[in-house]
Amino acid sequence: MEVRKIGIVMNGVTGRMGTNQHLIRSILAIMKQGGVKISDSLTLMPEPILTGRSESKLRHLAEDVALKEIGRTVAYTVNLDHALGDAENKIFFDASGTLQRAGFVEKAVKAKKAIYCEKPTATVTQEALRLAKLVEDAGLKNGVVQDKLWLPSFRKIAMLKELGFFGKILSVRGEFGYWVFTGMDRDQPIQRPSWNYRAEDGGGMMIDMFCHWQYVITNLFGPIKSLVAYGNTDIDERRAEDGQPYKATADDSAYAIFLLEDGTVCQFNSSWCTRVRRDDLLTIQVDGIKGTAVAGLREAWVQGAAETPKPVWNPDIAQPIDFYKGWQPVPNNITYDNAFKIQWELFLRHVALDEPFRWTLREGAKGVQLAELGMQSWKEKRWIDVPAL
Numbered sequence: 094m095e096v097r098k099i100g101i102v103m104n105g106v107t108g109r110m111g112t113n114q115h116l117i118r119s120i121l122a123i124m125k126q127g128g129v130k131i132s133d134s135l136t137l138m139p140e141p142i143l144t145g146r147s148e149s150k151l152r153h154l155a156e157d158v159a160l161k162e163i164g165r166t167v168a169y170t171v172n173l174d175h176a177l178g179d180a181e182n183k184i185f186f187d188a189s190g191t192l193q194r195a196g197f198v199e200k201a202v203k204a205k206k207a208i209y210c211e212k213p214t215a216t217v218t219q220e221a222l223r224l225a226k227l228v229e230d231a232g233l234k235n236g237v238v239q240d241k242l243w244l245p246s247f248r249k250i251a252m253l254k255e256l257g258f259f260g261k262i263l264s265v266r267g268e269f270g271y272w273v274f275t276g277m278d279r280d281q282p283i284q285r286p287s288w289n290y291r292a293e294d295g296g297g298m299m300i301d302m303f304c305h306w307q308y309v310i311t312n313l314f315g316p317i318k319s320l321v322a323y324g325n326t327d328i329d330e331r332r333a334e335d336g337q338p339y340k341a342t343a344d345d346s347a348y349a350i351f352l353l354e355d356g357t358v359c360q361f362n363s364s365w366c367t368r369v370r371r372d373d374l375l376t377i378q379v380d381g382i383k384g385t386a387v388a389g390l391r392e393a394w395v396q397g398a399a400e401t402p403k404p405v406w407n408p409d410i411a412q413p414i415d416f417y418k419g420w421q422p423v424p425n426n427i428t429y430d431n432a433f434k435i436q437w438e439l440f441l442r443h444v445a446l447d448e449p450f451r452w453t454l455r456e457g458a459k460g461v462q463l464a465e466l467g468m469q470s471w472k473e474k475r476w477i478d479v480p481a482l
């Protein structure tokens with residue numbers, strides 16, 4: 094039985110996404126489960142080295158956190174060049190801030206590593222395409238995180254579609270967001286990094302979320318033909334990690350209609366300034382002629398044509414129909430693994446075994462493009478066509 098080690102340089106891993114989703118819930122979880130079993134004779138085993146600027150934060154993750162999760166420590170260094178120089182490290186992964194991404198990817202390309210990174214790959218399309226071309230010209234395997242594709246609920250939507258549950262799909266509504274505390278109130282600390290609310294640091298709702306909506310919509314419902322969008326900075330002052338007030342310059346809410354090539358209308362509201370009274374932090378309603386589904390992050394509920402109630406508009410009486418009662422949950426017939434971990438396993442297989450992996454930097458650039466076009470639509474107050482990349 095061969096256990097094939099795959100060294101991974103994990104950069105920017107002390108951040109929110111790096112620590113929780115990529116280190117603990119993906120790489121350490123894969124190590125804990127005994128690697129990625131390919132066959133009775135082969136298992137792939139990731140071996141991370143954590144890189145970043147803060148030695149103490151890295152040591153905490155590599156020693157305390159790793160010890161708790163997998164019973165042993167992992168490597169770390171503040172010397173990225175050193176980690177990239179080690180031929181055992183086959184993959185470079187980046188979860189640093191968006192504006193730092195290009196510099197790190199360029200370094201890793203020079204070191205001939207396979208490149209995997211968080212979205213967005215850049216804040217403008219030209220730069221995202223430049224990075225995609227850079228890795229392609231160097232002949233390197235590459236990928237971008239598109240985690241929402243493996244959310245249990247979206248897998249259920251994909252299944253319902255394949256089963257023909259919807260019939261013709263008419264429209265899709267996405268409602269995303271929750272209240273992100275400003276840090277201005279006593280005992281209500283911020284729960285997202287402050288750079289997310291500064292455009293000059295790569296923050297903003299459109300650049301953050303439209304790259305998700307791009308691959309979600311395209312993969313589940315089809316190619317996007319055009320869009321119209323409006324953004325806003327609802328709250329223009331927040332407090333940073335150090336407690337100091339700062340000017341929030343980025344859009345913290347965004348409203349968009351994406352028109353698909355087949356005529357389906359997808360409307361997405363995204364906001365960090367809204368309070369949740371719905372099933373989950375993200376809900377997507379898919380209305381088809383034969384049935385409708387509403388998906389949260391994990392669960393999905395369906396109502397077919399035959400179970401659709403007939404409401405009567407009458408505000409003079411209490412609503413006689415309990416609309417929530419007319420829905421059936423889609424059962425959890427399988428165990429759904431963490432979405433980030435699933436994509437990591439696919440990337441490891443891609444690197445080690447040449448298996449296909451279609452979520453590349455070039456695909457990621459399409460998400461950046463949609464965000465950039467969204468901002469253009471907002472500024473110019475008009476519909477914009479989405480050109481093929």
Ligand SMILES: NC(=O)c1ccc[n+]([C@@H]2O[C@H](COP(=O)([O-])OP(=O)(O)OC[C@H]3O[C@@H](n4cnc5c(N)ncnc54)[C@H](O)[C@@H]3O)[C@@H](O)[C@H]2O)c1
Pocket residue numbers: 104105106107108109110111144145146188189190191193211212213238240286301
């Ligand atoms: N896939 C998703 O659902 C998802 C969700 C949130 C964020 N993200 C993306 O992940 C990335 C990180 O976001 P986050 O929320 O974790 O932010 P964060 O601010 O918590 O983390 C960023 C990390 O990068 C590090 N960093 C910054 N500059 C660096 C440098 N020069 N050298 C080394 N390390 C550096 C920071 O110290 C920090 O550890 C962003 O690009 C963001 O768009 C993706």
